[in-house]
Amino acid sequence: MTSEPTAAAYAILGSVLAWSRLTGLDNFGYCCDEIATVVGSVRTGPSTILAGPYTPNNHELFSLLGWTAVSVVGESEVVLRLGAALPFIAGVVVTATWLHVRVGRLAAVLFLALATMSPLLLDLSRLARGYGLAFLAMSVMTVAALEADRSRSTSALVAFWLAGVLGTWTLPHFAVAFSATGAVLLLRPALSSRCLVGAGLSIIAVATWYAPHVDDIVASASQDYGAPIRTTWLLTAPFDQIILPALTSLDETVVRPSPATLVGAIGLAVLVGSSPLLRDRYVVLILGAGTVATVLTFWATGTQVVPRFFSFLLVPLFILTATGCASILQQLLSRQARVRTLVVLALLVLLAFTSLPALASVPRSRRDSLREAAELIRVEATSARVLAYMPYPADLAFHLDRPVERIGPGAETAAVCRFTQTAVLVAQPWFWPNVAPPRCRERQGTRHVRFTQFARGKATDVWIIPPA
Numbered sequence: 001m002t003s004e005p006t007a008a009a010y011a012i013l014g015s016v017l018a019w020s021r022l023t024g025l026d027n028f029g030y031c032c033d034e035i036a037t038v039v040g041s042v043r044t045g046p047s048t049i050l051a052g053p054y055t056p057n058n059h060e061l062f063s064l065l066g067w068t069a070v071s072v073v074g075e076s077e078v079v080l081r082l083g084a085a086l087p088f089i090a091g092v093v094v095t096a097t098w099l100h101v102r103v104g105r106l107a108a109v110l111f112l113a114l115a116t117m118s119p120l121l122l123d124l125s126r127l128a129r130g131y132g133l134a135f136l137a138m139s140v141m142t143v144a145a146l147e148a149d150r151s152r153s154t155s156a157l158v159a160f161w162l163a164g165v166l167g168t169w170t171l172p173h174f175a176v177a178f179s180a181t182g183a184v185l186l187l188r189p190a191l192s193s194r195c196l197v198g199a200g201l202s203i204i205a206v207a208t209w210y211a212p213h214v215d216d217i218v219a220s221a222s223q224d225y226g227a228p229i230r231t232t233w234l235l236t237a238p239f240d241q242i243i244l245p246a247l248t249s250l251d252e253t254v255v256r257p258s259p260a261t262l263v264g265a266i267g268l269a270v271l272v273g274s275s276p277l278l279r280d281r282y283v284v285l286i287l288g289a290g291t292v293a294t295v296l297t298f299w300a301t302g303t304q305v306v307p308r309f310f311s312f313l314l315v316p317l318f319i320l321t322a323t324g325c326a327s328i329l330q331q332l333l334s335r336q337a338r339v340r341t342l343v344v345l346a347l348l349v350l351l352a353f354t355s356l357p358a359l360a361s362v363p364r365s366r367r368d369s370l371r372e373a374a375e376l377i378r379v380e381a382t383s384a385r386v387l388a389y390m391p392y393p394a395d396l397a398f399h400l401d402r403p404v405e406r407i408g409p410g411a412e413t414a415a416v417c418r419f420t421q422t423a424v425l426v427a428q429p430w431f432w433p434n435v436a437p438p439r440c441r442e443r444q445g446t447r448h449v450r451f452t453q454f455a456r457g458k459a460t461d462v463w464i465i466p467p468a
Helices: 003-022 033-042 046-051 060-073 077-102 105-117 119-124 131-151 154-170 174-186 189-222 237-248 259-273 281-301 307-330 335-364 370-380 393-400 413-417
Strands: 385-389 423-427 447-452 459-465
Touching: 003 077, 003 105, 003 335, 033 046, 033 060, 033 077, 033 393, 046 060, 046 189, 060 077, 060 131, 060 154, 077 105, 077 119, 077 131, 077 307, 105 119, 105 307, 105 335, 119 131, 119 237, 119 307, 119 335, 131 154, 131 174, 131 281, 131 307, 154 174, 154 189, 174 189, 174 281, 174 307, 237 259, 237 281, 237 307, 237 335, 259 307, 259 335, 281 307, 307 335, 370 393, 370 423, 370 447, 370 459, 385 393, 385 413, 413 423, 413 459
Parallel strands: 385 423
Antiparallel strands: 423 459, 447 459
C-alpha cells in the first residue's frame, strides 16, 4: 500500500472515527446504564464511588474522573460521554500507530477500519460508561507489552503496568487479562526481575483500590444479565462471542452460538491464523493470553455475559484479525491465498453491511426513548398513574422524576382500563414478550404514541387512557 492511498485511507477513516464518536453526544438525555452510573456514582462523589455499596455499573475510575469533570465544568451528557469517546479514539490511534510502524500500513488501515466501523464499539464508545477508558488501557497495555518484549525497554514496562492498573481500576475483570499478559512478560528472563517489581506494585495498587468492595465484586459474578459461556462453544468463544458480535451487533445483544455463528467463527479463525505475528510464540502469548484467560474465567465461574463485557479484548483480537487480513491481501496473486482472500472479502462485505447503517443512524438517533415518553406524560397526563411494562422501570422514573409502577410478563395490563383516574401504560418489552395493547384503547380520549429508538427493542409505546 503506497503512501498516497494510505494517507487517503487514514484521512477518511480518521474523519469517520472522530465524527461518529463526537457528533450528537447531547442527544436525548441519559440512557440505560448511564443513569445508574450518573445517579449512583458520579453525583454521589468519591466516598460512594470508592467505598460505598458496589454495583457492576460503577466503573470506578470512570466514575471518579466523571465526578471530577462535573465538579469543574458542571454536569452534562456531553462532558461525561466525552470521558468515553476521547479515550476510545486515543486507544485506536495508539494501536494503529504501532501497527503502522511495526507491521505495515495495510494492517494499520484495516485495524482502524475494524475499530471505527464495529457497531458494538460505536455504541459503547458514545456512552457515559468506562468502556472507552478500558479500551485505551488495553491498547496501551498491549502495545507496551509488545514493545517490552521486543526492546526490553523499562519505559515500555512502566507503561504496561500503569495501563493494566488503570484498566483494572475501571473494570475489575480487566485484571484477568492484565495478570495473564503480565505472566507472559515474567517468562522473559531479561524482563523478569523488573516485572516482579511491577507486579508487586500493581497488586498493592489494585488490592488497595478494591479492598472495600471485594465481597461485592465476587458476588456480582452471580448477576443474571446475559448468557453463560457453554462448554460446547468454549473453543470458539473468542470468535463467535467476542469478535463476531462486535462486527454485527450494537450493544445489549445476548449471544447464543449456533451452526450459523460457527461458520463465522471458522472464517475469523482463518483470518486470525494468517497473522504473521503468530510466528513468534511470545507475541502469540502476549496477544492471546488475556483473551483465553478471561474466557476461561467466565466459563469456569458460570458468569453470564454479553459481548460488551469483553469489548476491551477486541484490541488484541482486532490486531490479529487486521494483520491476518493484510497478510492475505498482500498475497492476492498467490494461488495459495485465493480461498483466504475470499474470506477477507466476505469479512469486509459483512462489516460494510452491518456498520454503514449504524454509522449513519447512531450519532443522530435515539438510543432509548424514555425521556421523550416522560416529557409526553408531563405535558398530557401530569398526575396520571403510570405503569411501566419494562425490565428497568427505574430509567423511566429517573426521566419522569417520580415513582412508577412496574408490571412484568404475565401481569394483567387490562387493569389500566378500570382505573378511576387517568392512567398511562409505558411499554418497552425489549427481551420480554410483547404486551398486548390495552383493551380500552378505543375509549374516547385515549392516545397512543410510539417512539422509535435503535436499542432496547427498537420502540417504546405510550398509552394515555382516560378514567373508566
